[in-house]
Amino acid sequence: MESYTPKQIANILNVSTTTLRRYEEQDLIPVVPRTKSNHRYYKSMHFQAFTAIRALLKGYDIPMVYEVMRMIKHGRFEEALWLVNEQQFHIQVEKQRVEEILGMIQNTDFTKYKNVKLNEWMSIGEAAKISGVNTSAIRHWEYEGLVHSERNKENGYRMFSIPELRKILVISSLRKTVYYIENMKKLLNDLDTQNYGNIKRSFQLALENLNNQLLLQLKGIAELMKYIHFFTGAVP
Template sequence: METYTPNQISGILQVSTTTLRRYEEQDLIPPVPRTPSNHRVYRPVHLQAFTAIRALLLGYDIPVVYEAMRMIKQDKLEGALWLINEQQYQLQVEKQRVEEILTMIRNADFTRYKNVQLKEHMNIGEAARIAGVNTSAIRHWESEGLIGSERNEENGFRMFSTAELRKILVISSLRKTVYYIDNMRNLLHNLDNQNNEKIEGSFQVALENLNKKLTLQFKGIAEVMKYLDWYSKGK
C-alpha cells in the first residue's frame, strides 16, 4: 500500500506539518501507524482525511468540521452527515433572509417581515426575535452608533422605531459581508437617504458570497464522501 511522510502530505496539501499534527492531536483522522524509529506513516486514507478537512474548512465553521470528523472516526457516519447538512440548511435560511429584506427595500415596505406585523415601536427582545440575532448584538450595534433607541418613560427599556428596526434588519443580513463599522455606517446613511442603488449593490454582493460558499460546501461534501469510501475500505 502506498504510504506518505508528513512532508509529502504537507507538500500535496500546501499546509505545514504542524497543522497536520494538530489535526491528529484533535482526533480528526484515523490512527497513524509509526515506524520502529517512531516516524509517522500516512496512508491514502489519511491523505483523504486531511483533504476532506481542508475542503470542509472553506465552507463550514471550524467546530462543525472538527465534530463531523470526530464522529466519522467514531463510526457515527450518518450523524456526521446530518451535522454538515444542518449548516447547509443555515446557509439556505441566510440566503432567504437576505432576499426577503432586499425585497422589502425594493418595495419600500417595512410594515411586515416573515408574516409579522411590525409595530411602530418595539423593545429590544422583540427587535432581536424579528431580526434573528441576540440582544447583545443589538446593544453592540447601538454602542457603535449604528442604530439608536428611545427609552420607555415607564420602565426605561430600550424602544426601537420602525426606522431603526429597518437598520437592524439590514445590519443582521449584511454583517458577514460588510466587515468594517465605517462601511456599515455609510451603508446605513444610504438607507436613511433612500439611496437604494447602493443598498441593493451590497445585498447582491452578499448573495454572491452565499452562492460561493454554497459551492465550497458541496466541494467539501464531495471530499467527505471520498473519505468515507476510503474509511469503509480500511475497516
C-alpha cells in the same frame, strides 16, 4: 498500499507538518502508524482525511468540521452526514433571509415583516425576535452607533422605531460581508436617504458570497464522501 511522509502531504496540501500534527492531536484522523525508527507515516486513508479537512474548512466553521471528522473516525457516518446537511439547510435559510430583506428595503410601505404587523415602537426584545438576533447584538450595534433607540418615559427601557428595525435587519444580513463599521454606517445612511443603489449592491455581494460558500461546501462534501469510502467501501 501507498504511504506518505508528513512532509510529502504537507507540501501537497500546502500546509505545515505542525498543522497535520494538530489534526492528529485533535482526534480527527485514524491512528497513525510508525516506522521501526518511530517516525510517522501516512497511508492513503490519512491523506484523504487531511484532504477532506482542508476542503471542508473552506466552506464550514472549524468546530463543525472537527466534530464531523471525529464522528467519522468513530464510525458515526450517518450522524456526520446529517450534521453536514443541517449546515447546508442553514445557508439556504440565510440566502432566503437576504433575499427577503432586500425586498423589504425596497418596499416603501414597511408595516409588516414575515406577516407580523409592526408596531410604531418596539422593545429591544421585540426587535430581536422579529429580526432573529440576540438582544446583546442589538446593544452592541447601538454602542457602535449603527442604530439608535429612544427611552420609554415610563420605565426607561429602550424602544426602537420601524426605521431602526429596518437598520437592524440590514445589519443582521450584511454583517458577514460588510466588515468595517464605517462602511456599514454609510450603507445605513443610504438607507435613511433612500439611496438604494449601494445597498442593493451590498446585498448582491452577500448573495454571491453565499453562492460561493455553497460551492465550497459541496466540494468539501465530495472529498468527505471519498474519505467515508475508505470505511464503508460504498461508491463515493
